[in-house]
Amino acid sequence: MSFDKAQPHLNEDALLWQGLSNGDEMAFDKLINKYFQTLFSYGIRFCQDRDIVKDCIQELFVELWNKRNIIQEPNSVKWYLIVAARNRIFREQTKWNKNQSLDADDYNFLFEYSIEKKIIEYADDLELAEKVKKALESLPPRQKEIIYLRYYENLDFDQISTVMDISRQSAHNLLQKAYKNIRSEWSLLICLLQMLATPYLR
CATH class of the missing domain: 1.10.1740.10 (RNA polymerase sigma factor, region 2, helix turn helix motif)
Known part of the structure; x- marks a missing residue:
């Protein structure tokens, strides 16, 4: 057909x-x-x-x-x-991976290098963009990845747990750790991520 x-x-x-x-x-x-x-x-x-x-x-x-x-x-x-x-x-x-390690936790995870440019398009605020960028960059790789999957790609926790090869509860716990690590900027960050939920790198 x-x-x-x-x-x-x-x-x-x-x-x-x-x-x-x-x-x-x-x-x-x-x-x-x-x-x-x-x-x-x-x-x-x-x-x-x-x-x-x-x-x-x-x-x-x-x-x-x-x-x-x-x-x-x-x-x-x-x-x-x-x-x-x-x-x-x-x-x-x-x-x-220069370390040639097969450890599932031994990897880097990058957000877009120019994410602040995207934020400025919406918020028109360079200082705000820098705060959000620093908050994201401060996270460990797996916390960056779960934020990306949850808010950039809109995957649910069952899907995320399969992607990252962890349990559903571990996915919840991992996101909670990310919340705590950037608590001061979290509300603002979520709002911006929802607006910017598109593939970044070209």
């Missing part, structure tokens, strides 16, 4: 996945175009080698196409792709 003739009651991701399963190359291309930047923006925060990140994402989509007949449709296509991309990037960790 062609993507263009798919059932109208299904949402876009379901239609794209259905097209993928049926071997519809146009649906597959649309799926790539829709999520490549999201996956790249996430992956580049672990590994700053753009070529490695792009290769991992491309390999992910190639595998998805090759296994399209056996992979069941996930509850959330975005969540599924984020999990798969993260796992693939970490499998290549020895190529981008």
Whole structure:
């Protein structure tokens, strides 16, 4: 069945996945175009080698196409792709982590270098932007990552726990630690993150 003739009651991701399963190359291309930047923006925060990140994402989509007949449709296509991309990037960790450690906690996680520029667009306040940037940069990597997944990518705690390979309760606890670490700026930060909930890195 062609993507263009798919059932109208299904949402876009379901239609794209259905097209993928049926071997519809146009649906597959649309799926790539829709999520490549999201996956790249996430992956580049672990590994700053753009070529490695792009290769991992491309390999992910190639595998998805090759296994399209056996992979069941996930509850959330975005969540599924984020999990798969993260796992693939970490499998290549020895190529981008100078410490060559496979410790799940031994990684960096970067927010956008120019996040303050985005904030200024909304808040028109350089001092405010610097406060928010410093608050984010002060967090440990896993706390940065959970804020990114919760407020930038709008994943729920069940999805986050799968992405980060931790329990749902651990995800709650981790976010609570982030709250405490930037308590003075938290209300302001949440408001701004909700306004800025778009992929940053290009």
